[in-house]
Structure formats: structure tokens, C-alpha cells
């Protein structure tokens with residue numbers, strides 16, 4: 001499979017509009033409070049009957065200091081004592097949920113995200129993993145894909161060794177930008193020494209996949225300054241890069257109001273940065289996985305994409321398509337059977353549910369047949385940049401040209417613009433269309449028309 005990208009400035013300018021990132025379809029906006037604990041239990045029963053491996057996501061919301069740009073679900077506190085009651089409740093939730101899932105189901109994927117999971121002490125992290133092992137069927141032979149997000153500002157060699165000993169084998173490091181002026185403007189001071197020390201420690205301990213998070217579009221960033229950051233990271237050759245487009249939505253994320261909008265790079269400057277990123281990473285031998293993600297050609301994500309086995313979930317791209325995803329902790333989202341569900345977003349509501357012995361699920365959505373069909377189409381396009389109509393017709397018993405007549409008509413201008421090739425057999429996204437894959441997926445999203453203004457821009 002060809003995994004190249006082509007940067008077409010004119011096309012990108014024309015198609016730059018806001019849209020979902022499709023870590024799920026329907027998106028989280030469709031979750032409603034008519035779906036609660038009873039519905040969740042029903043889906044778990046059905047999923048146990050079907051069997052299969054599990055994926056577990058744990059949300060650790062705490063951060064020591066706030067980064068002004070941050071759009072994650074986090075609680076900023078210097079008081080480490082906050083972690084303890086949260087951990088108590090999280091462990092109780094693990095026991096409650098663990099009791100509902102069939103214990104023979106292996107946990108093929110596990111992820112700690114945040115916030116900052118390394119806000120927890122070594123002892124607390126061990127307790128969390130021990131409780132998980134006691135209640136779910138974790139692999140003990142290092143064959144699971146067990147990953148953690150780490151802030152290098154609060155991690156050292158010892159923590160990395162401890163994480164490896166707990167069973168983690170994939171690691172992602174937050175960096176964003178090395179430029180001192182940019183760091184000051186976003187309130188995140190992070191040295192090269194501490195960042196690369198963590199990366200090297202992870203390699204030494206045998207972490208199989210290392211990822212670095214960067215953001216383009218931050219205040220005071222320029223193409224040469226971001227190129228400098230990228231060159232420095234490339235010298236350490238991480239297995240993967242997540243290079244996010246800064247989502248500036250100060251009406252939703254209050255701390256973003258501390259960012260001087262006049263200092264944000266212009267749309268033209270951002271495009272220049274994006275072009276440079278694509279060029280440098282391609283020259284360095286990385287392949288574009290899609291939607292902000294690049295990986296070395298031998299990384300499991302790149303291999304899965306070539307083999308047609310890539311999947312997308314709330315953590316981004318994944319190689320585990322067949323897993324039900326169990327969300328644990330405040331705000332976490334799960335996908336069990338044909339439903340998505342989310343835990344309470346506010347810590348006091350989450351705590352109250354656990355104190356009453358209830359599962360903290362507060363909303364969700366049941367997928368109907370149309371949702372499942374559209375989800376399959378969007379997932380296939382966003383992961384593999386191609387779609388076989390016959391494949392979808394066989395799986396869903398429809399005639400693609402009839403069912404999606406309106407959507408196919410909307411794809412015609414994209415075909416004329418060179419984003420994709422549209423034949424009687426299917427859709428093939430071009431190298432230039434890959435950077436605009438969201439726009440192509442948006443054509444198949446039936447909920448989008450009413451919701452467009454709530455998403456960040458595509459580029």
C-alpha cells in the first residue's frame with residue numbers, strides 16, 4: 001500500500017473547515033443521559049456472550065501545573081494528597097466493573113491517560129496495576145499492548161523502570177515545543193535534557209514503542225523555530241510522532257484565554273509549518289498514518305495499516321479492532337458491543353456514584369443499524385484511505401450506490417479536486433486527499449449538519 005502524502009496548499013486552504021476527529025462514530029456529542037447504568041450492564045452481558053479480548057482505558061485527571069493550551073480533561077493541583085481518594089474510588093470502580101466482565105477475556109490493550117498518570121506516586125501506580133490484575137485477565141508475558149502517557153517534567157529513570165516493571169511496554173511523552181519563548185507563552189517549561197533522558201531511559205528499559213507529542217499553531221511559533229524542535233527530536237528517532245494542530249477554543253477551555261491571540265501564527269504560517277513537518281518526517285523515513293500521526297515503517301501502526309488491520313478509538317489509532325473498550329475513571333469513555341458510554345465528568349459526581357456502589361456511567365448511546373454502517377465506512381476511510389463498496393455491501397446487506405446516493409454526489413467535487421478517485425468499485429483517497437481525510441469522512445456523518453460549529457478546524 002502507498003503510504004505517501006502530498007501537500008497541496010491550494011486544496012488545504014479551500015477545504016479548511018471545522019470537523020470531528022472521528023475517534024468514534026457517532027461522536028461523543030450524541031451521547032445522552034437516557035443511557036445509564038442499566039443499559040451499560042445489558043451491553044456487558046451481550047458482550048460477554050459474544051466473548052473476545054478487552055481493552056482498558058484508565059483516566060488519571062491530575063496535573064501539577066496548567067499548560068494554557070490544554071484541551072484535555074484535567075484537574076490542576078499542587079496537592080498530591082488529592083490522588084489518594086481518587087485512587088480509592090478508581091480501585092472500587094475496577095472491582096465493580098471487573099465483576100461484570102467474563103474473567104476469561106484477555107486484556108490485549110491497556111492505556112493510562114490524563115491529565116498526567118505520573119502524578120501518582122510509584123506506590124499508587126503499583127496499587128492501581130495490582131488491583132487491575134486482580135480483577136481483569138492481564139497478560140503477564142509482555143504480549144499485551146500496555147501504554148502510558150508521561151510528562152517528562154515529572155518522570156525520571158526510576159519511574160520509567162517502575163512503569164516497565166508494572167507491565168507497560170509502550171510510552172508516549174508530552175513535549176509540544178522546545179522554543180523557550182513558546183514554552184513561556186504556554187506556561188510549560190521543559191528542557192531538552194529531561195525530555196531526552198526519559199526517552200533514553202524508556203529505550204533502555206525495553207519499551208517497544210516510543211511516541212512524542214508536539215503541537216503546531218502555538219503562540220510565537222514560526223516555521224524555522226518549530227523545524228528546530230523537530231530536528232532535535234528527530235535526532236533521537238522516536239518510533240512515533242503525534243503532531244497535533246492546536247485547537248484554540250477559548251470559549252470552551254478557560255485557560256486558553258491566557259494565550260495572546262495576536263501571538264498565534266497566521267493560517268498561512270501554520271500551513272507553512274505543516275508542510276515543513278510533512279517534508280521532514282517523510283525525508284526521515286516516517287510514514288503518515290493519518291490524522292496527526294506519523295510512525296516508522298516498521299512500527300506496529302504502520303504495519304497494521306499496510307495489512308489493512310488498523311483501527312481508531314478514543315486513544316487514536318490502534319491495532320486492536322476486535323476489543324471492547326472499558327473506560328475507567330472520571331470522564332472516561334468506553335465502547336462495549338454496539339454502544340458508547342461515558343463516566344461522570346465532574347469528580348464530585350463520580351465520587352458520589354462510587355460511594356453509593358453504583359457504576360459511574362452517566363450517558364451513552366446505542367448504535368442503530370445506520371450508525372454501525374456509517375461507522376464502518378468512516379473507520380475504513382480514516383484508517384486505510386480506501387473503501388471497497390463490495391466489502392460494505394456484503395457486511396451490511398445494502399446496495400452502496402442506492403444507500404449513499406446523496407453522499408456519492410457530494411464526493412464528486414472532491415473527485416474533481418483530486419482528493420480521491422471514485423470508481424464503481426470504491427473510493428481511493430489520493431496522496432493529496434490524505435491530509436483532508438476528515439473532510440471526506442464528514443460526507444458520511446449524518447449528525448454533522450447541526451453540530452459543525454462545535455469542532456476544531458481540520459488543519
Ligand SMILES: C[S@@+](CC[C@H](N)C(=O)[O-])C[C@H]1O[C@@H](n2cnc3c(N)ncnc32)[C@H](O)[C@@H]1O
Nearest residue numbers: 069070071114115116149151174213244246247
Ligand atoms: C494528556 S496530554 C499528555 C500527557 C501529559 N499530560 C503531558 O502533557 O505531558 C495529551 C496531549 O494532548 C495534546 N493537546 C492538549 N491540548 C491540546 C490542544 N488544545 N490542541 C492540540 N493538542 C492538544 C498535547 O500534545 C498533549 O501532550
Ligand code: SF4
Nearest residue numbers: 063066067070072115
Ligand atoms: S498538556 Fe498535559 S500536563 Fe499540560 S495541562 Fe494538559 S494534561 Fe496537564
